[in-house]
Amino acid sequence: METIHIYHTNDVHSHLEHWPRIHQFLAERKKGHLKQAEDVFLFDIGDFVDRWHPFSEATKGKGNTRLLNESGYTAVTIGNNEGINLSYQDLDHLYDEASFDVLVANFYKKDLIQPSWVKPFKLYSTQEGTRIAVIGLTAYFSQPFELLGWQLTEPFLELKRQVEAIKGNADVIILLSHLGINMDEEIAEQFPAIDVILGGHTHHVLQEGKVVNQTLIGAAGKFGNYVGYTTLEISEQKEVIHKQAILYDVNELPVINGEADKADALYRKGKKMLSQKITVLPEPLENNYFQATNFSRLLCEALREWCDADCAFLNAGLLLGPLSGNVTNFHLLTVCPHPINPCKVELSGKELASVLFQTRAEKWPQQKIYGLGFRGTVMGTFVYDQIDFNQREILIDNQEIDPAKRYSLAIPDMFAFGRFFQELYHCQKKRYYLPEFLRDLLKWKLQNGRNSFPSLS
Secondary structure: OEEEEEEEEOOOOOOHHHHHHHHHHHHHHHHHHHHOOOEEEEEEOOOOOOOOOHHHHHHOOHHHHHHHHHOOOOEEOOOHHHHHOOOHHHHHOOOOOOOOEEEOOOEEEHHHEOOOOOEOEEEEEOOOOOEEEEEEEOOOOHHHHHHOOEEEOOHHHHHHHHHHHHOOOOOEEEEEEOOOHHHHHHHHHHOOOOOEEEEOOOOOEOOOOEEEOOEEEEEEOOOOOEEEEEEEEEOOOOOEEEEEEEEEEHHHOOOOOOHHHHHHHHHHHHHHHOOOEEEEOOOOEOOOOOOOOHHHHHHHHHHHHHHOOOEEEEEHHHOOOOEOOEEEHHHHHHHOOOOOOEEEEEEEHHHHHHHHHHOOOOOOOOOEOOOOOOOOOEOOOEEEEOEEEEOOEEEEOOEEOOOOOEEEEEEEHHHHOOOOOHHHHOOOOEEEOOOOOHHHHHHHHHHHOOOOOHHHO
16 A cells, blocks of 8 residues: 655745744655655645735745745645736746746636646656646636736636546546635536645635545645645555545644744845835825825825826725835835735716715724735725715815716725625726736835825825
């Protein structure tokens, strides 16, 4: 009987404070297995890169690739953070120095040409001759991928095609799935040939895995809080006769000497790389979650101007701190770490008025926000540009809103995804601006806009 050992991570999101301990754990485990002449594989299931961290931002994720190299990973798939939070050029070169395979079956350049650095699947062979096919799939965010110059295929159709291509050539099939737990369970129901699904994207924690239709599903939460460990027992006839999955809580792994210093060193390295001065402020820009300030109005004005819209709004909770004196790229990352893009929608005056009145609700300022690229804590009050309220009247550029007229509204893209305002979600005319983040607009405004911001006082 042969035992195959598999370790996996997912959705680390550049939470590198855990990485020194994870690296040591994986290195020691891999060394131990190899000493016993056992086969061992290391996989990451995507969203390893997140540009909130200075090291990831400064290196555009290439530093993360080096960390995976150092830990001896076998293969990775990409998540939506790698896919849509890096420019086309940066993603196309993210894995230039990778010593592992990048497996993404449903990811292409235009005209369905696969990048040279991507394989849909890879066949690995163990020392006993067991053939293991590993397939990768990423989240089906087709529109933002296409805006950046990539093309995605529908995951289930692509998976069917790849499983057909593999049939007869593999004894074991493993799927690296950055699709989320619901789709992983559907895949287990529809593709009984897949032995193991290692999943991510929805940050689910499966302490001992989950068996659906004889397929074992494993997942390790988020932020490097867990490392997954899966074992497969293979008979002499090359059949999987037993599967088991567990999670290791990183907080319970052995402490290593100087691990905090090692994690801090990555942060400091990124900070130093982002230390270029971009402007000098003649007066401080203060932030306040619960009232509009010169700073939040400045960002809102930049958003409207960048999108060439009639008006704009955003939430004050997007700005996590003040700016003063010499401003660097690191300062902009610190105060605005979100991978949130500008978006412009077109609405009738009636629809726009409905949305704007909703933004005045008392519930918003203290509401906690999770996901959608938001890296802050609370929503904060709403801040407006070219929008004024006069009791029950709304003015757009000092003119009373016309219910029948069409207006363009600039917003952070998280408001277009349906969680907050249905009118914005169902809007037919919608444009996303990629790859720019809000902090890029802030940089543009500080470098090219007013120096004293007199209209914002």
